[in-house]
Amino acid sequence: MSRNGGLGFERPGRHGAFTMTSSGGDNWQTCPPREFFEVQAERLMDRLYGTALRLTREQADAEDLVAETFAKAWARLESLEDRQSFEKWIFRILVNTFISAQRREKARPKEVLAEEDAPPGEFSLFEKMHQPFLLWWGNPEQRLLDKLLREDIESALDTLPETFRLVIVMVEFWGFSYAEAADTLGLPVGTVRSRLSRGRSLMQHALWEQACQLGIAAGPEKGAAK
Amino acid sequence: MSARYRCGTGERGGQMINDLRCEEVIEKLLDYLDRELDSETEQALANHMETCRACYSRAEFERRLRARINEAGRAAAPDSLRHRVRALVERY
Numbered sequence: 001m002s003r004n005g006g007l008g009f010e011r012p013g014r015h016g017a018f019t020m021t022s023s024g025g026d027n028w029q030t031c032p033p034r035e036f037f038e039v040q041a042e043r044l045m046d047r048l049y050g051t052a053l054r055l056t057r058e059q060a061d062a063e064d065l066v067a068e069t070f071a072k073a074w075a076r077l078e079s080l081e082d083r084q085s086f087e088k089w090i091f092r093i094l095v096n097t098f099i100s101a102q103r104r105e106k107a108r109p110k111e112v113l114a115e116e117d118a119p120p121g122e123f124s125l126f127e128k129m130h131q132p133f134l135l136w137w138g139n140p141e142q143r144l145l146d147k148l149l150r151e152d153i154e155s156a157l158d159t160l161p162e163t164f165r166l167v168i169v170m171v172e173f174w175g176f177s178y179a180e181a182a183d184t185l186g187l188p189v190g191t192v193r194s195r196l197s198r199g200r201s202l203m204q205h206a207l208w209e210q211a212c213q214l215g216i217a218a219g220p221e222k223g224a225a226k
Numbered sequence: 227m228s229a230r231y232r233c234g235t236g237e238r239g240g241q242m243i244n245d246l247r248c249e250e251v252i253e254k255l256l257d258y259l260d261r262e263l264d265s266e267t268e269q270a271l272a273n274h275m276e277t278c279r280a281c282y283s284r285a286e287f288e289r290r291l292r293a294r295i296n297e298a299g300r301a302a303a304p305d306s307l308r309h310r311v312r313a314l315v316e317r318y
């Protein structure tokens with residue numbers, strides 16, 4: 001995070017005065033709003049931007065999304081009752097901002113279709129890597145994890161329909177419980193659970209295809225859809 | 227059903243350890259890793275995995291995969307974004 005010297009606010013070095021952890025001390029609970037906001041912004045910048053990139057899949061859109069998120073958060077900071085919950089609070093703002101922008105851009109029925117198009121049932125990368133004809137390799141699944149590049153994972157995520165990507169991002173990147181994700185998205189918990197399960201399934205299928213292309217996994221189903 | 231069997235093959239099937247079949251463990255595995263189970267069920271899965279290598283390996287794989295996926299949730303924010311946020315805070 002010091003790559004860019006922080007946000008470049010004046011009074012460098014004061015960030016070290018208190019640490020922003022979820023169980024941080026008193027001073028960041030009571031410090032002036034601006035100071036609090038600056039430190040949090042710096043702490044969460046790369047995570048918010050990384051999340052926005054996965055949601056929008058475009059650098060310029062991701063930057064706009066995070067900038068708009070911060071603008072809203074700054075304007076509403078006084079409404080945040082417990083500063084400990086800042087992290088999830090600002091992430092919710094990001095998600096809602098993203099969803100509103102998507103709604104403006106396209107009709108929802110398309111999304112529903114995308115969800116219905118997803119193959120039902122579960123796909124397990126682990127089971128695929130454990131097929132008997134692969135076992136002579138020793139530990140194929142570890143080999144797979146070692147060989148996959150960040151960009152392989154990014155492109156697997158990017159292939160998911162938006163509704164699935166959203167819940168994966170909420171639960172895996174931000175540690176939301178299913179209930180918290182459901183609350184944020186205005187959905188029943190069961191829907192969150194099933195989207196998560198199908199999203200992970202699809203993602204593991206995409207990673208399996210990458211593994212086949214990388215030659216880490218090969219077999220009769222190479223390149224074939226499940 | 228208190229009979230306990232060894233589970234060494236990793237096949238999804240009827241083997242039972244600590245009152246749970248591997249099949250049930252796999253079915254609940256994602257909820258387990260997401261910490262969505264009630265504490266009793268969570269403990270039952272944890273106990274099962276202490277003695278079942280097949281389920282343990284699978285859980286470990288899912289955990290490591292998640293850690294890799296998590297890396298994609300963080301990206302170096304461009305300077306232009308930092309400037310925008312700084313301008314925002316300085317304006318008010």
Ligand SMILES: [Zn+2]
Nearest residue numbers: 233248278281
């Ligand atoms: Zn087992």
